[in-house]
Amino acid sequence: MIPIGVSNRHIHLKREDLDQLFGEGYQLTTAKELSQPGEFAANETVRVIGPKGEFPAVRILGPLRKFTQLEISKTDSFSLGVKAPLRASGKIAGTPGIKLVGQKGELEIQEGVIVAERHIHMTQADAAKYNVKDGDYVSVKSAGERSLVFNKVLIRVKDSYALDMHIDTDEANAAGLRTGDQVEIMK
């Protein structure tokens, strides 16, 4: 059984964009450690402004990355009025940009708005146990009154990962799942 982690809308920032939004050399502060070792939800948030709507406080996740990436649900994409494609994390070429406002400045990113492809983080040992490898796709079954089977779930393997299946709020709500619920990889 694999625990579920539900990802609410959030943003990853690169150094240059954090400087622009919060001031040169700004250091994020940790609100909460996340399930993946080293990852954290920051106290800091950004305002995200789309052509149709906005979110006043989107959580920044740390640590900083090499690229800025805003992860939203399809529902969010309709609220903002931005056509965010389904992408694996990091695959942001050709994706839309959006306006960000921080404590000290604002910024129009040129790309980086995605709906994240659902995925399972696991170690090499887990991968061996489930007989899968990095980049594979599997089907995953959830139980409960809104039971369903997610097809096309990406496997991501790294020895620093904790075993965790990440889905967004649309997927969680459609399946009646909450963080910590258990799901099963189908044979």
Added chain:
Amino acid sequence: MIPIGVSNRHIHLKREDLDQLFGEGYQLTTAKELSQPGEFAANETVRVIGPKGEFPAVRILGPLRKFTQLEISKTDSFSLGVKAPLRASGKIAGTPGIKLVGQKGELEIQEGVIVAERHIHMTQADAAKYNVKDGDYVSVKSAGERSLVFNKVLIRVKDSYALDMHIDTDEANAAGLRTGDQVEIMK
């Protein structure tokens, strides 16, 4: 193959509640015919006010019913701050109420806020063809980049029904489905 109908948040009203919200004897006007024969989206909307948030214009669907029922997604339930349970249409006993505001008046309904159970409308002829009966549950497969299998899909049979699978916006967004897309009942 069965066509998908995506239900956005909407409300069904009984006579007494329409009177209270829009005035004695008020007649709804038709904005758009729906896929189910006789059903329509009205031009009229109501403001829905929950403990945490509100929606300024929730579409009324006609014709009038014997009970008032507000159908929202789980995402909506978090926005409103109301614990709406998953229910088949009409099974509203013990469900939460909410505040409604119309053109002429307002109203605190005592029950009727639900997340609708996904379901397929079909005729007796369709039911015979798919080898199912009213009240059965089936599994339904969707294709595409967010392909999934919905388990526990309720079958609703009536000869006045048009063949249609109704899902809410969370389910549509989680599956990457839009109204008119085709899905398949699994054997």
